[in-house]
Amino acid sequence: MNWQLIIPGLVILPIKLVGTSLFLIYFPQIFPMPGFQGTLNSTTERNVTVLQTTSGLPKTQPDSSTITTTARDRTAKPLQWEGHGGNYYLFSKAKEVWSSSRTECDDQSSDLVVISDRKELEFLRNKTRDADYFIGLTYSEMEMRWYWIDKTELTRGLFTLKPKTLDYENDCAIIRAGEVSPASCHKRNQWICEKTMK
Structure with a gap:
């Protein structure tokens, strides 16, 4: 031998x-796979x-101590979030379609950003210079109006929304350097999550 x-x-x-x-x-931690x-x-x-x-296994319910901890953590400033005007903002690095972006925010106990005043718009203008970010604004074809995800109608005067094209694809909105534009809900973009400081 x-x-x-x-x-x-x-x-x-x-x-x-x-x-x-x-x-x-x-x-899988280094290279996450979408859909898995x-x-x-x-x-x-x-x-x-x-x-x-573990994807095929039934999900277990967390015990009450986990729920309490999670509820308490919702008021603390999360990592990688930026504070401004009573809210926290998360500017994603990843890209997703609008519905998945909203789900990602929901997973963080937040929602897509609703721009409520000029100070918030100016803050977002300075943070969105290099990419398109989904915001919580969608177009209702039936009512032919833009609505925020909190069900309030877009008010004139806060910003000028670029005209919506005639196709039915551009029913979502993006912001880049303070300009809000109609965008396809199915195109992958970065997004901004917002949660209230408590």
């Missing part, structure tokens, strides 16, 4: 197995690492 070839192989094999296992465990809601867990069974997805 040629031990000079076998010993390096026995040393390299466990290193490769550990490296592959770590890669499979941390890959499951998480990977690793468990050890008889010295063999087995990966399992």
